[in-house]
Amino acid sequence: MAIRTMRYLPDPVLRQKAKRVSxxxxxxxxxxxxxxxxxxxxxxxxxxAPQVGVxxxxxxxxxxxxxxxxIINPKMVKRAGEREVTEGCLSVPGYAGEIKRxxxxxxxxxxxxxxxxxxxxxxLMAQALxxxxxxxxxxxxxxxxxxxxxxxxxxxxxxxxGM
Ligand code: NI
Numbered sequence: 082m083a084i085r086t087m088r089y090l091p092d093p094v095l096r097q098k099a100k101r102v103s104x105x106x107x108x109x110x111x112x113x114x115x116x117x118x119x120x121x122x123x124x125x126x127x128x129x130a131p132q133v134g135v136x137x138x139x140x141x142x143x144x145x146x147x148x149x150x151x152i153i154n155p156k157m158v159k160r161a162g163e164r165e166v167t168e169g170c171l172s173v174p175g176y177a178g179e180i181k182r183x184x185x186x187x188x189x190x191x192x193x194x195x196x197x198x199x200x201x202x203x204x205l206m207a208q209a210l211x212x213x214x215x216x217x218x219x220x221x222x223x224x225x226x227x228x229x230x231x232x233x234x235x236x237x238x239x240x241x242x243g244m
Contacts, residue, residue: 082114084122085133090173092134096219099129099136102153105195109139113151113193116141120149124241125171127209129216132172140213144206152198155190155214159201166208168222169235171243178232180225182208212244 088094102109112135120128120141130139143149162184169177186207189199202210212222222244226232 082118099217117149125243127213127244129213151193152190159187169243177235
């Protein structure tokens with residue numbers, strides 16, 4: 082495993098629509114391993130492949146106290162409810178913002194073995210999935226800010242939990 086170089090706004094790779102993964106081969110397995118290591122080193126809860134410069138539809142998520150998981154070719158099936166959350170992004174360091182996210186989301190995709198999976202989640206996991214799926218479509222949380230007053234600077238120690 083290796084730590085990959087994080088891409089930061091305004092890197093154009095963050096604005097591309099990522100491509101579907103057609104074959105889950107050893108290069109994808111290595112990408113997932115490296116993404117997990119990169120996310121853990123940054124104390125993040127989620128990471129999308131474009132954030133390490135790879136424009137493919139792969140995301141990893143790690144909820145506190147749980148094993149990290151990968152979702153390949155994730156697709157949003159359903160969203161319900163709305164709540165205001167504070168969010169940060171590993172590609173937008175030094176900032177956090179208040180935006181609206183769904184209360185629950187249902188996502189389908191494939192796990193790293195290529196098996197079809199479907200997840201219905203709420204809370205932080207739902208927020209992280211919406212955030213990471215946005216990354217695959219070139220969208221960043223700052224695009225959802227209702228006004229610039231909703232964005233503020235944060236201290237480096239408050240960066241944990243970025244996505
Ligand atoms: Ni992010």
